[in-house]
Amino acid sequence: MSTSSRCAACRHLRRRCPSDCIFAPYFPANDPHRFACVHKIYGSSKVGNMLQDLPVELRAEAADAICIEAECRVQDPVYGCVRMISLLQQQIHNAESQLVKARAEIAVLGSHAQELRHHVQDI
């Protein structure tokens, strides 16, 4: 395979890109940053093993997920994507509290409305 058609991984690793390269379908040459992040956090052999252990039809999704996690960890070396999980759990907690309050308000207003209707009927 000519050097001009190496995938981003093989370019980064400065090696030939074989025809059955495990990385090539998921790390195209036009996006070097994608593999650079993954390599920095996981290393190429770990990523290669993770992809190898999966059925072919699941590897693209796995590569995308690994890239997202790596990018998160590069941007936030302490918490990585776990920060996002924490924020989402907090959002859920807040939304559930607000929902309970809103439903309590609705119940109160509903009973007010019913009283008024009875009052109108009595007049």
Added chain:
Amino acid sequence: MASSSNSYNSPCAACKFLRRKCVPGCIFAPYFPPEEPQKFVNVHKIFGASNVTKLLNDLLPHQREDAVNSLAYEAEARVRDPVYGCVGAISFLQRQVHRLQKELDSANADLIRYACNEIPPGSQLPAPAPLSVSSIHPVIPRQRPIRIGNEGEGFYQPPSSYTHPSYILPWNDNPSPSGDINHGGGGGGGGGGNM
């Protein structure tokens, strides 16, 4: 919880796993106690010992415990779900937020409807006691969705058949990470919320 372990006691879980002497000052020892062997097993499987060492060396000492716990969390997530890992959990939680927001919007609409339709049209009433409209909080601020994945693609969505195992964050009671959330150590700023 960081603990110390050295060769005078028993080797830390990392050195035990790596079959090496746990020296004083071992970078893993405070964070991988021998009582929690699986923690290092997972981290080693996903990240590798040398990558973890590099990551920890790039951080300030007070950041390392949270970093190890978040790495352990991610590693466990990926061991449980080798395809989506933590991203699957994020997607699941985003859908929950979306669902709750819709329910909140609906509840707010009901509240406004009650406020507007409180007095039936055409009825002759003595001055009714005013509703405590001030108690209505119709607008719960819309939670901004946290977007992950490529620009413009919105939420990362694993297939609908994905079932999310329940994850407990490694932080004890406080759902928010402790420590300086804006300090990213040697590697750059924080903020993994938007990509």
